Amino acid sequence: QSDTTSKPIRLNQIGFYPVAVKRAIVLSDKEGDFFIQTIQRQTVFTGKLKTSLKPNFAGHVVQSADFSAFTKPGRYILYVPSVGYSYPFEVKASVHKAVASASIKAYYFMRSGTPLPEKYAGKWHRAGGHPDTVVLIHPSAANEGRKAGSVISSPKGWYDAGDYNKYIVNSGITTSTLLSLYEDFPVYMKTVKLNIPESNNRIPDVLDEVLWNLRWMLTMQDPADGGVYHKLTNAAFDKFEMPDKDPSPRYVVQKGTAATLDFAAVMAQASRIFKQYPHELPGLADSCLTAAQKAWGWALKNPEVAYRQDEMNKKFEPKITTGAYGDNNFTDEFIWAASELVATTGSVDYLKNISLLADNRMPVPTWSQVRLLGYYTLIKNDITEKAIPEMTEIRKRLISTADDMISGVDSNAYQTVMTKSVRHFGWGSTSEAANEGILLIQAYKLSHNKKYLDYALANLDYLLGRNGTGYSFVTGYGTKTPMHPHHRPSAADGVVDPVPGLLVGGSNPGMQDGIKVPSKVPDEAYIDDERAYAANEIAINWNAPLAYLANAIEALQLE
Numbered sequence: 001q002s003d004t005t006s007k008p009i010r011l012n013q014i015g016f017y018p019v020a021v022k023r024a025i026v027l028s029d030k031e032g033d034f035f036i037q038t039i040q041r042q043t044v045f046t047g048k049l050k051t052s053l054k055p056n057f058a059g060h061v062v063q064s065a066d067f068s069a070f071t072k073p074g075r076y077i078l079y080v081p082s083v084g085y086s087y088p089f090e091v092k093a094s095v096h097k098a099v100a101s102a103s104i105k106a107y108y109f110m111r112s113g114t115p116l117p118e119k120y121a122g123k124w125h126r127a128g129g130h131p132d133t134v135v136l137i138h139p140s141a142a143n144e145g146r147k148a149g150s151v152i153s154s155p156k157g158w159y160d161a162g163d164y165n166k167y168i169v170n171s172g173i174t175t176s177t178l179l180s181l182y183e184d185f186p187v188y189m190k191t192v193k194l195n196i197p198e199s200n201n202r203i204p205d206v207l208d209e210v211l212w213n214l215r216w217m218l219t220m221q222d223p224a225d226g227g228v229y230h231k232l233t234n235a236a237f238d239k240f241e242m243p244d245k246d247p248s249p250r251y252v253v254q255k256g257t258a259a260t261l262d263f264a265a266v267m268a269q270a271s272r273i274f275k276q277y278p279h280e281l282p283g284l285a286d287s288c289l290t291a292a293q294k295a296w297g298w299a300l301k302n303p304e305v306a307y308r309q310d311e312m313n314k315k316f317e318p319k320i321t322t323g324a325y326g327d328n329n330f331t332d333e334f335i336w337a338a339s340e341l342v343a344t345t346g347s348v349d350y351l352k353n354i355s356l357l358a359d360n361r362m363p364v365p366t367w368s369q370v371r372l373l374g375y376y377t378l379i380k381n382d383i384t385e386k387a388i389p390e391m392t393e394i395r396k397r398l399i400s401t402a403d404d405m406i407s408g409v410d411s412n413a414y415q416t417v418m419t420k421s422v423r424h425f426g427w428g429s430t431s432e433a434a435n436e437g438i439l440l441i442q443a444y445k446l447s448h449n450k451k452y453l454d455y456a457l458a459n460l461d462y463l464l465g466r467n468g469t470g471y472s473f474v475t476g477y478g479t480k481t482p483m484h485p486h487h488r489p490s491a492a493d494g495v496v497d498p499v500p501g502l503l504v505g506g507s508n509p510g511m512q513d514g515i516k517v518p519s520k521v522p523d524e525a526y527i528d529d530e531r532a533y534a535a536n537e538i539a540i541n542w543n544a545p546l547a548y549l550a551n552a553i554e555a556l557q558l559e
């Protein structure tokens with residue numbers, strides 16, 4: 001076992017809906033009975049362990065305990081005589097509501113440029129840092145209007161991850177995923193209260209939180225030509241200190257095609273959504289659309305400007321060594337931005353010269369691969385075949401991709417889509433699980449076939465404990481959760497508990513940080529160590545699909 005202190009019974013440590021699949025995985029080669037018991041050890045349900053068809057990635061035989069037939073709300077443990085007790089869990093309606101809300105509240109804790117008072121942040125209250133009202137134009141970003149060393153104001157936004165920098169590419173998919181959560185589940189999301197400073201205005205809290213980042217993103221566009229700076233950053237990663245202790249100068253660096261198209265996509269989507277709040281946010285929807293169109297124009301003129309940090313550092317000082325988010329294939333970014341602009345404006349002209357189907361791959365979204373974000377948008381905005389002939393094929397592909405994902409899942413050891421293949425375990429693997437969940441939810445929304453939802457829920461189970469490490473990967477939610485995430489405020493604030501609601505990157509045998517993980521088996525390659533940024537960092541683009549998945553499932557179980 002990767003971690004001998006983890007309980008050998010692996011299950012969602014939060015719990016289960018009364019009427020839904022309920023499954024635990026028992027690391028044992030013995031068949032036999034299992035028991036659901038109350039906390040006072042009264043048996044309320046007895047079932048038979050069933051050997052999983054395939055061994056786990058470590059080659060061990062495991063058992064599955066299915067107690068879907070048990071539906072009575074309460075607080076329980078699962079007992080296997082030869083193995084012992086599980087962590088406690090609940091069976092109840094809305095069982096994921098707290099973790100779902102916390103995964104959005106996490107963005108409040110990630111806010112740059114503002115103090116977090118105790119009233120909203122509890123024991124994690126802190127001083128503000130990185131006001132970013134005086135940000136230097138890096139020589140790589142200079143032009144006639146904005147000379148090297150001149151300054152712009154670029155406040156607000158969310159810190160990217162364990163570091164204090166703000167990257168447009170990663171902000172793009174993150175902000176869009178949260179906007180989509182609202183766009184896809186508006187009725188439920190209007191009820192989600194986060195106790196943030198804006199909670200008493202008339203805008204749903206999730207959108208208020210998005211606005212904190214959107215307003216920063218708007219400042220990252222060069223008004224002269226519409227291009228968007230790749231990132232706002234320190235020259236180098238700073239120490240593990242609180243935000244207000246970091247005095248490093250901040251820079252915006254060169255514009256790039258990926259950043260500019262991701263920006264265009266988010267602004268087009270934001271325009272569509274904030275149009276619903278003309279009185280609360282006068283002019284915002286129009287500003288967003290103008291910004292999107294200007295960015296689109298820049299990208300058409302500059303279709304291949306990759307962000308190559310090493311090349312940049314050969315030419316300019318100071319050298320920039322923070323996260324690169326470098327990408328040099330923009331086919332997917334063009335598809336995404338064009339799709340959002342089509343959905344918002346109704347004009348299919350944006351698709352001129354865009355190969356919407358590109359190749360026949362259907363990659364699960366990541367910061368560098370955003371094609372499906374475009375497809376989701378076209379589908380949910382009911383774009384017709386008449387407007388875009390490829391729509392038939394796009395819908396078909398979404399369903400066949402979801403079908404491929406779920407085929408054979410019940411035979412793998414943990415019985416989740418995530419644990420089907422070792423290829424799913426790279427840097428930020430938890431976000432792969434969550435984004436797979438989103439794809440399945442899109443397939444469910446399109447087909448109304450509930451099987452997709454069951455597997456989306458199983459991937460949430462994966463994130464919350466039914467996995468090869470025995471951890472619930474969300475800080476503060478579950479019994480065994482990360483206590484030492486690679487996250488500067490959590491490390492430096494003097495509070496024992498890390499900032500809550502943060503999803504760590506999770507199992508990754510790559511060890512790019514040089515910290516030895518206790519097991520190299522792909523789904524066990526995890527360590528709760530502050531230095532282990534390749535397995536135990538947190539990041540906004542990982543939290544967003546968790547927020548989508550958990551809140552979508554909460555919304556859907558009420559429907």
Ligand code: 9MR
Pocket residue numbers: 160161162163322323324325427428533537538539
């Ligand atoms: O999530 C990113 C991952 O896909 C890359 O492989 C890795 C190395 O480039 O960078 C990750 O992103 C990090 C970013 O560069 C800086 N902030 C922290 C991010 C999460 O580790």
